[in-house]
Amino acid sequence: MAAESEEDPGVPRGPVASAPEVKDLPIEQAILVEPPHVPPPIVRNYPARVVVNLEVREVVKRLADGVEYTFWTFGGNVPGNFIRIREGDEVEFHLNNDPSSKMPHNIDLHAVIGSGGGATSAFTAPGHSSQFSFKALQPGLFVYHCATAPVPMHIGNGMYGLILVQPKEGMAPVDEEYYVMQGEFYTTGRYGEEGLQSFDMNKALDERPPYVVFNGAVSSLVGDRALTAKVGDNIRLFFGNGGPNLVSSFHIIGEILDRVYPEAALNHPVEHVQTTLVPAGGATMIELKTHVPGTYILVDHSVVRAFNKGALGMLKVSGPENRVIYSGKEIDAVYIGSQATAGSDSAKREAELKKKMASEIKSNPAIAGLTKEIQIEKGKQVYMGLCFACHQPDGKGLPGVFPPLAGSDFLAADHNRAIRVVLKGLSGPVTVNGQTINSAMPPQEAVLTDSQIADVLTYVLNSWGNKGDAISADQVKAVRNEIH
């Protein structure tokens, strides 16, 4: 048997002589359906010989608005036509490479057990057709892709799709079935750069794609092209990841995935899933029931891809609301944040209120008294830092040298004069409490603020037996302006 095992699977050897159990199978033509749609469920409970005719075409299509790309496709779309067969079926596969193709292509179906998943037997020059057969031994949702070197470019140009091998036991009926595949595109231009884009070698080697999209283009599942369902529908989503490189963190915003069949292992669902990993060259099956209307967003939750690279689709669910499950917005109220923007209506309102508060405080004697006490405390700090050296901590000054502030008639006589003296200083003879002193006080206008001058004078006017009023910063300001 050694000779047989060395047979070259790429050399045409004619159709397999059918064993009796194959020869007697009913023959069916596979229904191939374009994304996001899926062929109808297989209801038969016996195997068949299924003939698949898949055509490879290299086509220029929209990648994003104003952006075109030459996609290499199985059936003219990305992803390729959805193929649906049943566990135990015998599949006669024809890969037809369109005569206008530039490249040879082949196909590796992950559902095939055999050399290259079919690729060795399906390598096809432009304008040619290859045939091979396989038996669907195991159920599952499988990726198929072109495996011709350079593989990253063939997959990177869109050569992938899904084949579903239905379990023998069948699948529960649902209301809607959809087909979505993620893939990334390595364009020479940055995201959104218009024109016909080429494959960028360097970006591919660095695995830095400008585009990560669902179903071959930005917005392919948005607006008019969104997936649709009604409230209460059971939906089955066949989600695959063509790659060529990135792993998807698939998520539907606003939904919980009732059942996810990780790695598309159709006998082992997990329940109540938020986000599921789908490897490059892998798939997952998702089942969920809709509850309330709305637009649910399909994303790769590696979220830059959704926000900046195109990995975003929509599921629009229509029907009656259920405000117990989800209320919608119940109340819209104004909230004035502490960081409200200056100039905004709320900021203006805030300023008005503060002003009103200030005048309320001013007109309230109790609060005004407290304000004066605060001024005295602050003024004391200024005095003890600056004035005390001459006027002395007790305000008595030095006889004949520095005039006293405690009990000073000069000070009590004219508050505005006192402010002027602090601002501008005083030189020459001055008579205080009957004693003439000829000295000099330096000006403080460049040293103290209006508030500090008001505070320090308020302190002085209310200390050491002085019984005076409070001086306000506005008063100081008025005097300062009058001098200049």
Next chain:
Amino acid sequence: MKPVPTFLLQGLLALGVVAGPVFSASESPSASAPRSNKMILVPGGIYVPFSLGPRDARQEQVAAFLLDEYSVTNEEFLAFVGANPKWRRSQVSQLFADSSYLKNWAGDLEPGPSAPPASPVVHVSWFAARAYARWVGKRLPTTAEWELAASAGYGSRDGNNDPAFKRDLYAWFARPVPAVLPAVTTSQVNYYGIHGLHGLVWEWVDDFNSALISSSDPNLLCAAGATDVRDTGDYAAFMRRALRSSLQANNTTSALGFRCARDAQILTASLP
């Protein structure tokens, strides 16, 4: 890739004898052959094969040779089928050309609007290309020769260091095959003065099927295709190899033409 020009080649360059109808004694071209495609001297060198499998040579010495300046055109091929009825579309044997042979021609001797005279001839088999080459006193280039000539960029012998060349190389893959191919003269000229080795059509080489890659070479498949090659980042070389390995000698496609080569040594024999 160090150039190894011989004394004789230098002499040839000095004499400017790089073009013109010079035939070897063994060939007898027809008198009706069209004005020969001008030929350009490509200095010899070391060709490092793309495949580095256990059965592949690690490097190959390539002698200097002459290569057509342009791909063979419909006009030139029309003269050939005119003089050789057995290569007309209606008469060619299916053994030597499949059913899409000259498919874009309007008739046996009428290229028609889809195959303008100055555009490269496509939908030709390896057998047909070879027969044409023999008829004009030339031969098809080997893979080593073709790859050596085609590795040159616009301004130097090594296109790898030429960003504009690399950009154009991949830009071609981003464009589908046009319904009507442009004239050969519109294609880019490389360092040697040869037009359209990239960016116009694929081209047959004489030993397309001898690079140890049958259509079922397991090394071509998926990631395994990256084992035993010179440079896994050279996707263009992968694609040329994949195309060649996908072909049978009687195959024809919408983007596959050819050009001819000749030994430089044959010229030396005709020198005084």
